[in-house]
Amino acid sequence: MRILLRGGRVIDPSQHIDEKMDLLIENGKIVRVAKNIYRNGAESEADAPSTLKILDLRGKAVVPGLVDMHTHLREPGYEYKETIRTGGAAAAAGGFTAVACMPNTDPVNDTRSVTEFIIRQAAESNRVRVYPVAAISRKSEGVVLSEFWDLKDAGAVAVSDDGKPVMNGALMRRALEYACSLGMTVISHCEDTGLSAGGVMNEGFVSTELGLQGSPAVAEEAMVSRDILIAEFTGTAVHIAHVSAAGSVRLIRDAKSRGVRVTAETAPHYFTLTDEAVREYDANAKVNPPLRGIEDVAAVREGLRDGTIDVIATDHAPHAATDKEVEFDDAASGMVGLETALGLGLKLVSDGVLTLSELIRKMSVNPVRILNVTGGTLRTGSAADVTVIDPERRWSVDRERFHSKGRNTPFHGWDLKGKAVMTIVGGEVKFQEP
Numbered sequence: 001m002r003i004l005l006r007g008g009r010v011i012d013p014s015q016h017i018d019e020k021m022d023l024l025i026e027n028g029k030i031v032r033v034a035k036n037i038y039r040n041g042a043e044s045e046a047d048a049p050s051t052l053k054i055l056d057l058r059g060k061a062v063v064p065g066l067v068d069m070h071t072h073l074r075e076p077g078y079e080y081k082e083t084i085r086t087g088g089a090a091a092a093a094g095g096f097t098a099v100a101c102m103p104n105t106d107p108v109n110d111t112r113s114v115t116e117f118i119i120r121q122a123a124e125s126n127r128v129r130v131y132p133v134a135a136i137s138r139k140s141e142g143v144v145l146s147e148f149w150d151l152k153d154a155g156a157v158a159v160s161d162d163g164k165p166v167m168n169g170a171l172m173r174r175a176l177e178y179a180c181s182l183g184m185t186v187i188s189h190c191e192d193t194g195l196s197a198g199g200v201m202n203e204g205f206v207s208t209e210l211g212l213q214g215s216p217a218v219a220e221e222a223m224v225s226r227d228i229l230i231a232e233f234t235g236t237a238v239h240i241a242h243v244s245a246a247g248s249v250r251l252i253r254d255a256k257s258r259g260v261r262v263t264a265e266t267a268p269h270y271f272t273l274t275d276e277a278v279r280e281y282d283a284n285a286k287v288n289p290p291l292r293g294i295e296d297v298a299a300v301r302e303g304l305r306d307g308t309i310d311v312i313a314t315d316h317a318p319h320a321a322t323d324k325e326v327e328f329d330d331a332a333s334g335m336v337g338l339e340t341a342l343g344l345g346l347k348l349v350s351d352g353v354l355t356l357s358e359l360i361r362k363m364s365v366n367p368v369r370i371l372n373v374t375g376g377t378l379r380t381g382s383a384a385d386v387t388v389i390d391p392e393r394r395w396s397v398d399r400e401r402f403h404s405k406g407r408n409t410p411f412h413g414w415d416l417k418g419k420a421v422m423t424i425v426g427g428e429v430k431f432q433e434p
């Protein structure tokens with residue numbers, strides 16, 4: 001199949017391109033990026049192969065496919081919340097060409113058989129690329145390391161006990177050393193469970209008013225600090241998941257300036273919402289780490305702006321209504337994110353926090369670099385993983401129309417500007433806005 005994406009604004013931060021150009025896809029690869037392909041005089045439309053599908057993309061942005069390095073697909077074990085098929089469809093609809101899926105399934109992805117199962121299901125569902133993240137420790141219990149080599153050999157790209165921290169510092173040290181020697185990324189869920197114990201939202205003014213037990217920012221910051229120190233001591237790389245607190249941003253900034261190999265992500269809810277969103281006891285605003293205060297939101301936005309935070313990931317965490325429509329204390333943590341991340345990310349552009357090119361860097365180029373996977377570029381010869389964005393398109397978030405099984409979003413009814421209108425994976429159109 002041949003596709004010519006004509007006349008769009010091609011933004012490829014990996015090559016410092018931001019220009020109106022055409023992009024030609026053939027046999028799953030990007031074969032040319034240039035102005036006026038098949039209409040520059042020497043080479044007219046008549047020279048184009050008859051099988052060529054030409055798409056007029058004037059007014060649209062053509063970018064390297066978005067890559068979400070933090071998704072929960074729930075399969076195996078929690079198929080009532082999400083499956084690899086429905087999560088993949090949600091990803092494509094959100095403009096993602098690839099996702100890395102977290103291991104807190106049932107069974108936990110701590111063995112070759114689970115990793116292989118995920119890869120098989122992803123191939124069968126045939127939507128986006130799926131990169132399994134395996135558990136750091138067996139059953140993510142934080143006691144015994146899992147078999148990193150075997151998991152990597154099976155196709156896992158990174159390790160994480162996401163959902164839970166690795167409380168034992170010695171185990172984290174071994175994990176960093178072992179993963180580093182294999183070229184696997186370690187993604188750390190930073191939470192001191194002693195400090196966070198019992199907390200169901202951010203500890204602060206709002207939790208006091210609501211009479212809910214708070215989890216303080218220091219529960220996150222203390223572990224960010226520990227992981228930075230271990231990474232510095234061992235000379236290994238560590239990636240900090242879902243940064244929510246101002247202190248974490250400061251610690252990561254300081255560490256980077258010392259040359260520590262630390263990278264970090266945040267999620268749209270942390271740069272968009274504060275703990276005020278919990279006021280109506282809306283369990284859709286319950287997430288871990290929790291939504292924080294206004295100073296934290298400001299710090300996360302500044303961290304994105306100045307490069308301290310490398311990545312915007314979704315932490316897409318679908319749950320069923322039965323998991324959420326219970327007392328706030330008992331409700332599951334997490335919110336869906338694949339279908340709203342780009343729209344919320346584009347608000348950072350309209351707010352002047354990031355340029356569109358910087359946003360694409362954080363949603364595609366940087367996650368690809370950190371995970372060392374396919375994508376993140378429109379370079380000639382690379383896989384044709386491409387997202388087409390209509391930056392002007394206004395739309396309302398309607399959770400009933402999500403491709404995800406999850407309806408758990410605090411953004412239902414929000415009016416957003418900018419949307420993915422086409423998602424191309426390996427040269428095949430996997431989503432097209434109707």
Ligand code: DOR
Nearest residue numbers: 072163287288317333334
């Ligand atoms: O809110 C969250 N939900 N935070 C996590 O760390 C895990 C996730 C989930 O799996 O639902």
Ligand code: ZN
Nearest residue numbers: 102162163315
């Ligand atoms: Zn997560």
